[in-house]
Amino acid sequence: MRRVAAALMTCAVTALSHGQDLTPRGLAPEHPVAITGATIHTMVPGQAPIENGYVLFENGRIAEVGQGERMFIATTRIIDARGMHVYPGMIAAVTRLGLTEIASVRAMRDYNEVGEVKPEVRAVVAVNPDSTLLPVARTNGILLAGTFPSGGLVSGQAGVIRMDGWTWEDMTANANAGLVVNWPSVREGHSPFGGGRGLSEEQIRQRIAQIDQLFDTAQAYGSARLADRSTPIDVRLEAMLDVLPGALDQKPLIISANTVERIQSAVTWAAGRGLRVIIRGGRDAPMLAELLKRHDVAVIVEGVHNFPRRSDSDFDEAFTLPARLHAAGVRWCLAPGNIDENVRNLPYEAATAVAYGRQLGFDEAAAMAAITRDAARILGIGDHYGTLEVGKSATLLITDGTPLEMATTIEAAFLDGARVDLSNKQRVLRDRYREKYQRLGIIEGGD
Numbered sequence: 001m002r003r004v005a006a007a008l009m010t011c012a013v014t015a016l017s018h019g020q021d022l023t024p025r026g027l028a029p030e031h032p033v034a035i036t037g038a039t040i041h042t043m044v045p046g047q048a049p050i051e052n053g054y055v056l057f058e059n060g061r062i063a064e065v066g067q068g069e070r071m072f073i074a075t076t077r078i079i080d081a082r083g084m085h086v087y088p089g090m091i092a093a094v095t096r097l098g099l100t101e102i103a104s105v106r107a108m109r110d111y112n113e114v115g116e117v118k119p120e121v122r123a124v125v126a127v128n129p130d131s132t133l134l135p136v137a138r139t140n141g142i143l144l145a146g147t148f149p150s151g152g153l154v155s156g157q158a159g160v161i162r163m164d165g166w167t168w169e170d171m172t173a174n175a176n177a178g179l180v181v182n183w184p185s186v187r188e189g190h191s192p193f194g195g196g197r198g199l200s201e202e203q204i205r206q207r208i209a210q211i212d213q214l215f216d217t218a219q220a221y222g223s224a225r226l227a228d229r230s231t232p233i234d235v236r237l238e239a240m241l242d243v244l245p246g247a248l249d250q251k252p253l254i255i256s257a258n259t260v261e262r263i264q265s266a267v268t269w270a271a272g273r274g275l276r277v278i279i280r281g282g283r284d285a286p287m288l289a290e291l292l293k294r295h296d297v298a299v300i301v302e303g304v305h306n307f308p309r310r311s312d313s314d315f316d317e318a319f320t321l322p323a324r325l326h327a328a329g330v331r332w333c334l335a336p337g338n339i340d341e342n343v344r345n346l347p348y349e350a351a352t353a354v355a356y357g358r359q360l361g362f363d364e365a366a367a368m369a370a371i372t373r374d375a376a377r378i379l380g381i382g383d384h385y386g387t388l389e390v391g392k393s394a395t396l397l398i399t400d401g402t403p404l405e406m407a408t409t410i411e412a413a414f415l416d417g418a419r420v421d422l423s424n425k426q427r428v429l430r431d432r433y434r435e436k437y438q439r440l441g442i443i444e445g446g447d
Contacts, residue, residue, distance in 0.1 A: 026164050026418030031075045032058040033417070035398060037082035040065060042388040043373045055086055057394035060417035065388055079412075081398055087368065088388055089143030089395040089413065090403065091160075091375035092343045093300050093335035094280060097134055097145050098127030098161060098168075100340055112151035117214055120239040121156025123149045124175050127168040133341055135424035138163045140344035141397045141410045143420070144173055146335070146379050148180055148254075153211060155180040157239065158254055160379050164420045177379045178254040178278060179243050183266040184208060185259075208269075215273060219244060245274035251380075252276040254300070258283040258309070264291065271295045278378060282332075283309050283321065289328035298378045299330055301370075303337020304349050316356050323357025326366055333375040334367070346371055351404035364404060393417075 033056070040053035042065060056064040056072065072078065099111040110126040127147060137145065143163050149156035158177045165171035184207035218240035224231045225241075242251040255266045258281040267288070270277045279285060282299035283306075285292060292299065306318035314320075325332040334353065336346040350367040376386025384393045394417040401408035413420050437443045 025166050026415060026420045028060050028417040029077065031077055032056060032063065032073065033077045033079065033394075033414075034070075034072050035079045035081050035086055035396075036070075037080055038084045038086045038398065040388060041085060041087045041368065043088050043369055044387050044389060045373075053086075055388060055394075055396065057414075057417055060394055062388060062390055062392050062394050064390060079398070083400075084411065085399045085401065086388070087141075087397045087399065087403060088372040088386055089397055089415065090141045090346060090371045091333075091379070091386065092137065092142050092145040092346050092371075093333050093375045093379060094148055094158075094302060095137075095145045095336065095339045095343050096147060096150070097137060097163075097340070097343060098129070098131050098147050098171075099123060099149075101128065101131055101133065103340070111149055113149065113156065116152040117154045117210070118149075118152060118156050118236075119154050119179055119214075120236045121149050122159065122175065123147045123156060124159035124161060124168055124172045127159075127161055127171060129165055129167055129171055132425045133343075134163055135421070136341065136426060137343040138413070138420060139410065139422050139424050139427070140347070141399070141403050141413065142343055142346060143395050143397075143413060143415050144376075144381070144385060145343065146177060148339075150180070150182075153182055153184070153207060154214065155182065160381055162415055164415050164418070173385070174380050176242060176251055177381075178252040179240070180280075181211070181253050181255045181266075183255045183257045183262050184211075186261045186265045208265075212269075215240070215244075215275075243275060250276055252278045254278045254280050256280045260284040260287050263288055267291055267295055267297055280335075282325075283318070285330065285332075286321070286324040286328055289325075289330050292330050293328075296331070299325060299332040300335050300378065301325070301332060302335050302339075304334075304352050305337050319352055319356035320360070322350075322353040322367070322370060323360040323362035326357070326362050327360045331374070331378065332370065333378050334370040335375075347403045348406060354404065364402060367404060368402075 034054055036054040037052060040050040040055060050067050053067045054070060096111045101108040113121050144160060146158055146160050148158045158180050160174040160177050161171045162173050184204055186204060218237050221234060221237040222241050222244055243253055253270060253275055255277055257263045257266050257279055263279055267277055277297045279297055279299045281302055285299045301321055304319050308317040322334055334350055336343045337349060350371055354364055354367045373386040376382040385395055395415050397410055398412040399408050399410055413422060438445045
């Protein structure tokens with residue numbers, strides 16, 4: 001650990017230990033950097049970890065990944081990481097990071113705009129780069145995150161942010177990862193808490209009809225604009241064009257749905273219109289594996305630390321969801337169960353999935369892929385992030401063990417080649433009160 005720390009001091013900008021909101025942002029070094037002697041977990045499909053490996057990167061990009069001893073040019077900064085591990089930076093697929101700070105203060109809740117249908121809303125433009133929640137997640141190896149709007153039938157456009165930057169513009173890794181849609185219930189229901197009813201059959205029909213009308217109108221608008229560029233621009237409908245068939249880079253609909261009925265209804269409706277779909281939630285998704293595979297629908301699992309959905313479900317129904325999707329061959333990734341202040345717990349939810357999924361062939365490598373490579377692909381950033389390959393972003397972690405273990409320490413992190421600060425407000429408060437109780441003689445000094 002001392003070797004890593006000493007080497008990092010030669011290639012990093014010195015930062016105060018106060019968390020992201022009070023520190024300079026990372027600066028990519030002008031010289032090449034080589035991490036040597038480590039076990040390299042590239043997360044490339046079919047590629048085993050590279051023992052005694054090295055990663056060389058320059059100008060924010062990986063230039064070489066190899067094994068054994070190698071001579072580097074004189075200006076290369078060497079980080080001796082013998083006994084350490086190198087992983088791609090982890091990705092929290094669904095969060096509200098940057099959009100919220102203190103839940104009880106309305107002005108600090110930028111994730112839910114007014115209205116039922118708001119496709120023009122872009123989450124990334126509301127991101128607060130100085131949020132103290134960002135460094136808390138980053139300390140535990142979360143270097144990228146999907147940030148999602150919410151509320152209404154059509155919430156707006158989800159984005160992907162880098163967990164370091166001066167402004168929302170330079171934090172943005174993908175400004176439009178997909179259009180967030182909250183699919184309505186497809187059957188009449190009652191509140192499980194009593195005293196209220198769910199949607200009536202008529203209300204269900206009205207909501208689905210509302211979504212249908214929105215897409216019909218958007219298609220008509222797109223055709224009109226294509227035929228006559230002088231057609232007045234409608235900001236709301238203009239935001240819909242990227243998800244429609246025929247778009248140059250067609251974006252997906254990210255549809256929130258957990259039950260069999262909702263998933264089936266949403267996928268069937270979207271397939272009929274030629275729309276791409278990602279299911280967010282997907283608690284019943286394994287029951288519809290063939291439908292999802294037929295239409296190439298990916299699933300974002302939102303945490304595993306949940307209760308069973310039904311009274312007759314197995315006690316570990318939520319814990320085994322990743323393993324069941326994996327075994328069924330469905331494309332999926334894992335998002336944190338808590339999307340605000342405890343995003344940092346993402347790797348531990350992945351660890352729970354491993355513990356309960358081994359009998360289905362679900363192992364640590366699959367779990368790490370779900371929070372790196374697979375998350376990057378589903379969020380539309382797989383060409384740059386998620387694996388350690390030549391030409392991709394040097395976004396990586398140096399650890400003293402697997403990130404799935406709570407005892408593991410993230411020794412260093414690089415985001416697009418720049419070393420990022422791993423301090424945060426919670427650590428500052430920990431050190432402050434440790435000092436207090438040491439002075440009072442209540443606890444002994446030292447670490």
